[in-house]
Amino acid sequence: MKTDSAPEKKRKGSRSLRARLTFSFILFAVLLMAVIWIMQTGFLEQYYEIAMEKRAAAGMKLIGAAYSYPADLDLDEFCDRLADLSSESDLYFYIEAVDGTFTISSNEQIGAGRMFMGGGYLTRQAIQMLGESQTGSVSFIAQAGGREDSSILVNASLITSEYRDSIYLVSVTPLTPLGPAVGILSSQLKIITVIALFLGCLIAFFYSKRLAKPVIGLKNKAQELARGNYDVDFDSTGYAEIEDLGETLNQTARELAKADDLQKDLLANISHDLRTPLTMIKSYAELIRDISGENKERRDEHLQVIIEETDRLSDLVGDILALSKLQAGTEVMENQPVDIQKSAESILNVYRVLEEQDGFKLTFTTVPGRIWVMGDERKLQQVMSNPISNSIKYSGDSKDIEVAFSEEDGRIRFSVTDHGIGIADEDKEVIWDRYQKASRQGTRVRGTSTGLGLSIAREILQLHHALYGVVSELGKGSCFWFSLPIAEKDIEADDNF
Ligand code: ADP
Numbered sequence: 001m002k003t004d005s006a007p008e009k010k011r012k013g014s015r016s017l018r019a020r021l022t023f024s025f026i027l028f029a030v031l032l033m034a035v036i037w038i039m040q041t042g043f044l045e046q047y048y049e050i051a052m053e054k055r056a057a058a059g060m061k062l063i064g065a066a067y068s069y070p071a072d073l074d075l076d077e078f079c080d081r082l083a084d085l086s087s088e089s090d091l092y093f094y095i096e097a098v099d100g101t102f103t104i105s106s107n108e109q110i111g112a113g114r115m116f117m118g119g120g121y122l123t124r125q126a127i128q129m130l131g132e133s134q135t136g137s138v139s140f141i142a143q144a145g146g147r148e149d150s151s152i153l154v155n156a157s158l159i160t161s162e163y164r165d166s167i168y169l170v171s172v173t174p175l176t177p178l179g180p181a182v183g184i185l186s187s188q189l190k191i192i193t194v195i196a197l198f199l200g201c202l203i204a205f206f207y208s209k210r211l212a213k214p215v216i217g218l219k220n221k222a223q224e225l226a227r228g229n230y231d232v233d234f235d236s237t238g239y240a241e242i243e244d245l246g247e248t249l250n251q252t253a254r255e256l257a258k259a260d261d262l263q264k265d266l267l268a269n270i271s272h273d274l275r276t277p278l279t280m281i282k283s284y285a286e287l288i289r290d291i292s293g294e295n296k297e298r299r300d301e302h303l304q305v306i307i308e309e310t311d312r313l314s315d316l317v318g319d320i321l322a323l324s325k326l327q328a329g330t331e332v333m334e335n336q337p338v339d340i341q342k343s344a345e346s347i348l349n350v351y352r353v354l355e356e357q358d359g360f361k362l363t364f365t366t367v368p369g370r371i372w373v374m375g376d377e378r379k380l381q382q383v384m385s386n387p388i389s390n391s392i393k394y395s396g397d398s399k400d401i402e403v404a405f406s407e408e409d410g411r412i413r414f415s416v417t418d419h420g421i422g423i424a425d426e427d428k429e430v431i432w433d434r435y436q437k438a439s440r441q442g443t444r445v446r447g448t449s450t451g452l453g454l455s456i457a458r459e460i461l462q463l464h465h466a467l468y469g470v471v472s473e474l475g476k477g478s479c480f481w482f483s484l485p486i487a488e489k490d491i492e493a494d495d496n497f
Helices: 017-042 044-068 075-089 106-110 119-132 179-226 240-273 275-292 296-328 340-351 353-358 377-393 453-463
Strands: 092-097 103-105 137-144 147-159 167-175 336-339 361-365 370-375 400-408 411-418 467-473 477-485 488-490
Touching: 017 044, 017 179, 044 075, 044 092, 044 137, 044 147, 044 167, 044 179, 075 092, 075 106, 092 106, 092 119, 119 137, 119 147, 119 167, 179 240, 240 296, 275 296, 296 453, 336 340, 336 377, 340 353, 340 361, 340 370, 340 377, 340 400, 340 411, 353 361, 370 377, 370 477, 377 400, 377 411, 377 453, 377 477, 453 467
Parallel strands: 361 400
Antiparallel strands: 092 103, 092 167, 137 147, 147 167, 336 370, 370 488, 400 411, 411 477, 467 477
16 A cells, blocks of 8 residues: 655644744743742842741740740740840840830840840830730831831730730841842842753753654654555654554554555455456356357356356455455454354254255254353354355265264364265365365365355454364265353253253
8 A cells, every 4th residue: 555655744833843842941941030030139128028027926926925924934044035036036126014114125135236226216116006006016117217228127016924014025127128139139140041041942952852853753654654664663762652652653554554465465366266257257148149149048057157156256255355354354353252052053044944955964962051152253153154054065965964062171162064075185284275175076066165265264263262173084074173162151041952
């Protein structure tokens, strides 16, 4: 099945896999850098304030808990903690008893200079706001000493305890101006962006090449397949999906090869086998036209030959098709439980008419119960029908035919025995090959013969993994048999047999 080579088309709107991958990588790098830029420059201030607020709140919570809970508070230890926390988190704490009896400042613990500009004024303002507020805590940001670029975060809470006096707890923390930092970050980010884009392009180039390589490999092989090379191997490694695709394409190539074989086989068979009967039909038609047209008896004789040859032609076409399909492996086989004896009986019933018509005696021996085998019932019937019809064809003068089932070692054996012309030893092997007929000089044969029946039967039996064979002696008769594993035996079932 040769086809023209598929031209590489330029498709509108579709870009190559590599181009897409490269573009995606670069886009990813650009977007990533854009997000970093926005976060680092645009939102840095807000982010910093939120972080500082969280830190101050956490410090306040810690101090508040340390003051209010232990029944016997060691004031020195408490002040030490206050100082530690203050220096660790850059927070200035101020505590004042609500009744004004004492004040504690982390400044006193960590030395002068820790009090921020305007800290004293701000703590007073916070305590005043706390007194007016109903919520028990206040928080605000104030400009440090009126300077616009630096500000101070002030938090204040009312801490009550069942063990000691209630206090106002105030924390003050400076918010460092971020302008210079943002400037440094921006210039650094410019360099990082250039490096990231360069690396993005580099990775995109190599990785897209790596990713696209197996796909391009498969594409090239698929083009070979399109040109009619069915032996092309789509095996590719690297990515599971590509491997799966390769396996699917291998299967497709196998199926295409089979279909191609079938086509070739069929053509060869048809041209070879149809010529003989067609020649006969043509010759006899000419005979009728030129010689026997007026003579009814001769004409009927010649017409009978034409009818028989037409039947033969029809049988032949059916057989050729069946065999070609079986050999090419395109025939779909079922695998169902088959009641093999019942199936055989229905086949045998078709031939029963010969008992009355031609004096044949067909005996049928079965195994008790129903015997199930796994397979394709229609095909198995074809396999059973072939030796029965052959035994009739080649029975010679003896008209006794025995069809029998027997059971041995978990298998069911089907056999058809006749006492007809038999087969010579040298022919026993070849009769299974197509178009092979045993030599039978002078022997009368009933019905048409194509030489394909046994080859079809053999193909079907092999697909069923059956054992099969023939026992025959020239002039004495033949026994064709096959055996299949029993799938299930149901002795209790109806006693038809
Ligand atoms: P066909 O019967 O159409 O020629 P088959 O493939 O069924 O084709 O059989 C192949 C050949 O095997 C037959 O032509 C015949 O020579 C031989 N053969 C088959 N069955 C018998 C039989 N029961 N007795 C004698 N010869 C047989």
